[in-house]
Amino acid sequence: xxxxxxxxxxNRKRPFYRVVAAEEANRRDGRFIxxxxxxxxxxxxxxxxxxxxxxxKWLSQGAQPTDTVRRILSQSGxxxxxxxxxxxxxxxxxxxxxxxxTLQSGRSDRPSKKTVAKIAEETAKQAxxxxxxxxxxxxxxxxxxxxxTEEAPADETAS
Numbered sequence: 001x002x003x004x005x006x007x008x009x010x011n012r013k014r015p016f017y018r019v020v021a022a023e024e025a026n027r028r029d030g031r032f033i034x035x036x037x038x039x040x041x042x043x044x045x046x047x048x049x050x051x052x053x054x055x056x057k058w059l060s061q062g063a064q065p066t067d068t069v070r071r072i073l074s075q076s077g078x079x080x081x082x083x084x085x086x087x088x089x090x091x092x093x094x095x096x097x098x099x100x101x102t103l104q105s106g107r108s109d110r111p112s113k114k115t116v117a118k119i120a121e122e123t124a125k126q127a128x129x130x131x132x133x134x135x136x137x138x139x140x141x142x143x144x145x146x147x148x149t150e151e152a153p154a155d156e157t158a159s
Contacts, residue, residue, distance in 0.1 A: 004058060004065040004073075006039065007032060016040055019050065019069055021058045034058075039072055052078050056085070 001024045008029055010016035017039040020032035036058070037050035055073065059065075059082050065073060073079035111119070 002033065002058065002061070002063040004036065004055065004063050004069045006066070006068060014042065016042070019055075019072065021054075021063055048072055048076055050076050050078055052081070056082060 002021055003024045004019065004021055005028070006017040007020045007022070008015055008017055018032075018035050019037040019039060021034045021036060022030070022032040026032070034054060036054050037048065039049075040047045050073065055078050065079075070079060073082075
């Protein structure tokens with residue numbers, strides 16, 4: 001079975017991928033049938049270049065994309081065109097040439113564990129200070145109420 005998948009290129013810790021059509025039995029970076037495009041995840045946003053005609057040809061011949069390649073194809077618009085052509089709403093030959101684009105990450109930046117711990121510590125500290133201020137204000141109001149009740153009878157007797 002032919003798979004559309006990524007083949008890793010580039011140096012150590014500097015990945016660059018080719019989108020290839022390869023036999024399922026072959027190794028990830030081993031023998032492939034055809035190069036269908038490229039994917040560079042290190043650029044911000046990630047850059048994708050797909051040869052749409054070749055991808056649609058392989059899909060029509062029964063090639064199965066991996067999950068990652070399917071996501072890349074859907075974000076570049078080739079997968080939607082393939083689905084429409086399967087449903088009879090579009091012709092395969094309508095999408096020609098090379099599709100270039102960028103991929104936006106679906107996830108937002110997450111803070112590190114250290115930052116999360118620091119924020120939690122600061123909020124706990126602020127909560128303690130707010131509770132201490134509330135108890136101090138409550139004690140002050142009680143003291144003021146007691147002082148007012150002691151002064152009130154003394155004022156009535158003086159009149």
